[in-house]
Amino acid sequence: MVEQDFIPKYNYKLTIESGKFTWQSPSNIALVKYWGKKEHQIPKNPSISFTLNTCKTTTTLKFEKKEVPTELFSFDVFLDGKKQDDFKPKIETFFKQIESYLPFLKEYHFVIETSNSFPHSSGIASSASGMSALALCLMSIEKKLNPDITQEYFNKKASFLSRLGSGSACRSIEGDLIFWGIHKEIGGSSNLFGIKYPYQVHNNFKNYQDTILLVDKGEKQVSSTVGHNLMHNHPFAQQRFEQANNNISKLIEVFKTGNLKSFIEIVESEALTLHAMMMTSLPYFMLMKPNTLKIINAIWSFRNQTGLHICFTLDAGANVHVLYPENEIKQVLKFIQNELVAHCQNGHYICDRIGFGAKNLQLNTEY
Numbered sequence: 203m204v205e206q207d208f209i210p211k212y213n214y215k216l217t218i219e220s221g222k223f224t225w226q227s228p229s230n231i232a233l234v235k236y237w238g239k240k241e242h243q244i245p246k247n248p249s250i251s252f253t254l255n256t257c258k259t260t261t262t263l264k265f266e267k268k269e270v271p272t273e274l275f276s277f278d279v280f281l282d283g284k285k286q287d288d289f290k291p292k293i294e295t296f297f298k299q300i301e302s303y304l305p306f307l308k309e310y311h312f313v314i315e316t317s318n319s320f321p322h323s324s325g326i327a328s329s330a331s332g333m334s335a336l337a338l339c340l341m342s343i344e345k346k347l348n349p350d351i352t353q354e355y356f357n358k359k360a361s362f363l364s365r366l367g368s369g370s371a372c373r374s375i376e377g378d379l380i381f382w383g384i385h386k387e388i389g390g391s392s393n394l395f396g397i398k399y400p401y402q403v404h405n406n407f408k409n410y411q412d413t414i415l416l417v418d419k420g421e422k423q424v425s426s427t428v429g430h431n432l433m434h435n436h437p438f439a440q441q442r443f444e445q446a447n448n449n450i451s452k453l454i455e456v457f458k459t460g461n462l463k464s465f466i467e468i469v470e471s472e473a474l475t476l477h478a479m480m481m482t483s484l485p486y487f488m489l490m491k492p493n494t495l496k497i498i499n500a501i502w503s504f505r506n507q508t509g510l511h512i513c514f515t516l517d518a519g520a521n522v523h524v525l526y527p528e529n530e531i532k533q534v535l536k537f538i539q540n541e542l543v544a545h546c547q548n549g550h551y552i553c554d555r556i557g558f559g560a561k562n563l564q565l566n567t568e569y
């Protein structure tokens with residue numbers, strides 16, 4: 203599919219005066235990281251993520267036809283019931299990016315009411331869950347205007363639109379393992395939207411656990427857009443993009459065979475490479491905190507002592523995602539509580555696990 207396939211070809215069959223839709227969309231955690239992008243949110247390398255279950259955004263989009271059409275976008279945003287004008291520029295930019303794909307946007311006034319299952323200042327990025335929840339609400343309007351849309355098109359376009367809001371958001375529409383970006387061994391893969399990982403996945407990865415240790419809840423030191431831009435003219439960029447492609451090839455085998463040892467090696471190397479890229483760019487950044495390193499070292503020694511399959515990954519911040527298989531929950535949680543929670547800010551952590559994607563709360567379905 204190409205961009206043009208997401209532009210409605212005919213005028214919508216129906217009209218709608220007003221209404222509201224509510225979607226709940228999860229966050230996701232990348233195993234192979236997206237870091238570096240071209241124009242129009244096209245990734246420099248493919249990425250793959252676990253969709254999460256507990257960390258999510260719920261968004262209600264109310265819409266009402268303007269009495270007099272205007273050339274401006276018209277909307278208000280509320281977070282947890284409070285007007286949030288500082289979210290407006292990001293949403294305005296998003297609307298501009300997606301306007302040609304949703305030609306009805308300027309016909310309505312929107313009220314966007316959003317809330318996150320995780321605390322606002324937890325250092326957990328809400329852009330993936332937030333942008334995908336909003337994109338899904340907008341797709342529900344499109345479906346109302348054109349009821350012939352298939353579920354497959356609905357999901358693809360929701361992912362396509364989410365990507366234009368925030369790259370990683372395109373991996374939050376479905377679950378449980380989502381692939382984004384073109385890779386030669388993954389049929390149907392696209393730079394434009396995420397797809398469900400199409401090959402065999404061993405039972406070892408079913409209901410995989412992710413306990414998120416909140417090491418630093420402060421504002422991000424580097425915004426993702428600034429971060430991605432650091433990969434332009436980065437001395438190691440080309441090798442990094444190749445490495446990501448190779449890691450995907452290795453993961454295809456790992457998912458088939460259930461080889462947890464190799465899984466751990468790839469996932470931890472990806473996390474450290476992401477941070478290595480930040481440390482070796484100009485300007486350079488160090489987003490890990492002393493407690494991030496303490497946690498990583500504790501995980502390594504616990505793994506050596508017990509032979510359990512616990513590992514970590516990181517996103518562009520100091521928090522640590524602790525990943526482990528379902529059958530090791532008991533021992534790993536005990537270890538986390540006894541040894542790792544002490545390194546979390548105010549002892550805060552979130553127990554999450556693999557999830558299956560966004561939910562339409564009106565219909566209580568995935569469509």
Ligand code: DP6
Nearest residue numbers: 232235236368369370426427517518
């Ligand atoms: C480190 O999706 O937040 O989490 O496209 O600029 O919104 P934008 O970036 P964003 O970048 C996520 C980067 C990452 C890795 C990943 O999720 O793959």
